[in-house]
Amino acid sequence: MKVLTIPVTPFQQNCSLVICQQTMRAALIDPGGDTDILKQAIEEAGVTVEKLLLTHGHLDHVGGTASLAEYFNVPIEGPHEADRFWLDQLPMQASMFGFPPVRSFEPDRWLQQGDEVLVGQLTFQVFHCPGHTPGHVVFFQADSKLAFVGDVLFAGSIGRTDFPQGDFDTLIHSIKSVLFPLGDDVEFVPGHGPNSTLGRERRSNPFVSGEFG
Numbered sequence: 001m002k003v004l005t006i007p008v009t010p011f012q013q014n015c016s017l018v019i020c021q022q023t024m025r026a027a028l029i030d031p032g033g034d035t036d037i038l039k040q041a042i043e044e045a046g047v048t049v050e051k052l053l054l055t056h057g058h059l060d061h062v063g064g065t066a067s068l069a070e071y072f073n074v075p076i077e078g079p080h081e082a083d084r085f086w087l088d089q090l091p092m093q094a095s096m097f098g099f100p101p102v103r104s105f106e107p108d109r110w111l112q113q114g115d116e117v118l119v120g121q122l123t124f125q126v127f128h129c130p131g132h133t134p135g136h137v138v139f140f141q142a143d144s145k146l147a148f149v150g151d152v153l154f155a156g157s158i159g160r161t162d163f164p165q166g167d168f169d170t171l172i173h174s175i176k177s178v179l180f181p182l183g184d185d186v187e188f189v190p191g192h193g194p195n196s197t198l199g200r201e202r203r204s205n206p207f208v209s210g211e212f213g
Contacts, residue, residue, distance in 0.1 A: 001122055001144045005189060006041050008034040009099070011060040016148055016189055018141075019047050020120025027119040029053045029139060029148050030061040030191065031068050033099065038064065039071070053117060053124075054078040055150030056136040057086025058163075059093040059102065061191060066105040075108035077117055080128050083135025085164075111137050124148075127178050131171020132159030140182060147188040147198075153179060155196035158207045175201075175208050 004017040009032045016029040017038075026047035031038055042049055049072045054062050056079045069076050086093075087104055094102040111117070113128040117139065124139040132151045136159075139148040151159035153175055161168040179188075184199025203209055 001141060001146070003146065003189070004041060004045065005195075006038060008032045008037060009060045009063065011192065013060040013191055014189055014193075017041055017045065017047070018119055018122070018148075019045060020122045023120035024048060025050050025120030027051045027053050027117075028068065030055055030150060031064040032060045033063040035064040035068055035071075038068065049074055050119065051117075052076045053139060053148075054107065055138065055148065055152075055191070056133040057083035057090075058133065058151070059090060059097060059099060061150060062087065062090070063094065063099060063102045066103050069105070076105065077107060077109040078111040078126075078139075079107075079133075079137050080112060080130075080135035081110040082130065082165075083133050086133060086135075129171075129174035129178050131161060131167055131169075131174045133163065134165045136174075138179065140186075145183065145186045147179070147182060147186055149179065149188045149190055151191040153188065153201060153205075153208075154190045154192060155194050155201070156205055158205070159191075172208060180208075 002019040006015045008015045013032040019026045090102045090104045111126045115126040117124040127138045129138050129152045186198045
């Protein structure tokens with residue numbers, strides 16, 4: 001598997017282009033905006049996008065989804081249906097944050113704990129990790145020991161829980177009971193900022209290793 005991390009939107013959200021090198025099939029995880037930049041990256045990589053994957057329904061993670069799904073004629077998979085209300089509110093989110101107009105949409109497939117997503121010959125396990133949003137999911141590629149965690153966990157921090165239906169205790173539970181058991185050697189791509197490993201965060205992240213957690 002090859003992964004290209006492409007920061008998009010004024011929030012510098014990490015959109016990931018995940019590529020199956022055996023088939024040159026690919027997926028975009030969290031295409032939040034700047035669709036021309038994403039199209040250019042896909043063209044330069046010489047891959048065929050076969051689906052769009054979403055960790056949760058916040059604008060900076062999904063703002064480019066509807067237009068890209070239409071452009072590439074591909075399905076949208078994720079997040080969990082508990083984030084439907086966020087997707088329904090996308091036009092309002094865009095107006096509130098000064099983004100270009102964005103239309104709401106419904107994924108072709110809502111995802112749940114235990115589901116699998118295929119990209120070429122790659123298999124991604126789906127984990128439901130609520131707390132930042134109620135329908136947040138994480139994509140884990142076991143062979144590569146790489147997880148795409150959206151806004152659940154960051155290097156040295158965690159996702160915000162002050163949005164509607166966010167909950168701090170639920171988020172901490174998701175990190176400790178769902179993510180950390182995947183293994184200390186698992187690297188993760190967060191929704192913002194640099195990659196880290198689950199082991200590094202388990203040992204040093206103050207929200208899950210110290211006074212807060």
